[in-house]
Amino acid sequence: MAYDYAPYPYISPPGLSGPEPRHPVVIVGAGPIGLAMAVDLAQQGVKSLVLDDNNVVSVGSRAICWSKRTLEIFDRLGVGERMLEKGVTWKVGRQFHGKDEIYSFDLLPEPGHKYPAFINLQQYYVEQYLVERSQDFPDLIDLRFLNKVIDHTDRGDHVELTVETPDGTYTLEAEWYVACDGAGSATRQRMNLAFDGQTFEEHFLIVDVEMETSPFGDHDTPERWFWFAPPFHPGQSALLHKQPDNIYRIDLQLGPDTNPKEEATEEKVIPRIKQIVGDAPFRLDWMSVYKFRCAKLDRFVHGRVLFVGDSAHVVSPFGARGGNGGVQDLDNLGWKLAAVLRGDAPPALIETYSEERTHGSAENILNSSRATNFMTPKSPIEALFRDEVLTLAGRHPFARRLINSGRLSLPCSLEGMALQTAGDAPVPPGAVITDAPLTGANGDTWLIREVQGQFTLVGFGDRALPQIDGIARIGINSRGDYPCFDATDGHAIRRYGNAHIYLFRPDGHVCAVFTTPDAAAITAAMKNAMGAAL
Known part of the structure; x- marks a missing residue:
């Protein structure tokens, strides 16, 4: 494969020679979600132990499409700019029916954002960057490879884990157990938790192809191309993305009666790729045949065990909602868990992680299921509807809104939920931050750099902000005894x-909006967001 899979070292853990002190947080799974969770906690001064049963990053590109909101979160965690530099930036998608393009769309048509709508970057790079970022916190992150959790028991005020290593088995204790162990979560299976949803019988082939000649033809800028019933793959759908290192991701729908073992062979795959790229030379880098579910747990919090990412919810790969949804999970949980461990918030605050992120995952599953049902009609009537929509879309803009090839990941709103204080504003309570460029005394910056990671009060226009313990302050187009910035280009x-x-x-996320700088009201809104009323 194009990526050099260098194994990480295994170090015999201290628990094999004697009891370890109770850990504040044990994270099971060193994929992108578990690693990012550890970095998030470390930035807030919270120690964590990360256990993984493997010692290399993910094999194959797997998740590749990272959204603007995810990049903003990774910016806070210290790897966003590195991902942007390596990744392939895109924002234009093209839809085809047969050989004809029926329309295109621009996911970020306005300027004034630090990050683009999406980048494509193989999951193994994201994991590598997060492992390396973890090494910046040697006193706060203990990352143990080839440490497989084989059992756990929730004792009420802590969780007891049994861990298997090449040198033997040991036990340890954690105040909180964060399960980031993926779609096949052994944690979830041991707890016999229902994982309900819809299973799709269609099989899809993922192929990563290395080639110097772009299959996009005259389009120099990378884009997302999606075909319904293309000439090179009659009656099915196909998707094409560019990744770094001249790797192209190709997804091909194969149908429900496919034999995965037969399809995931060079004899089957190479002729299919030649139908797309013609005589251009290429090399197969990775391939897999899969079918998928859209499913989730009813609750993400079970006592002292917290489910994050694919262990809590899974979706189809169309729409880039899996990895991006998992990153939004940890972004929601990290500050709450740190506040509870510091004693700044009641344990009930952790329950709001379940409330808010089950809402977010349900929204993702709804959109993902709709996309998959449009792509793979289950009845003649559904097939007729889809075909007529595709026929009309080439001539009539109204029909284009009905096409669903994976509406791409957007952050959900938390409006009306317990931690938000009701209010009316252009960006209402519950909405996630919308970035904008700023200019300050120390040069250019971005709103996401000045706000994320702590409670922050932002005043727009000529208004003085009160000083309140636990809340940072910035002003925009104003002046005060706190950092103030100009709104670059008025964005x-x-x-x-x-x-x-x-x-x-x-x-x-915005948790409250005010028209006057009322210190008592602002303090009350902050305390509410910290779970005071729970």
């Missing part, structure tokens, strides 16, 4: 207005 004012004060949570 921030256009997006937020010039007459409001916004209180942002550490994860970048």
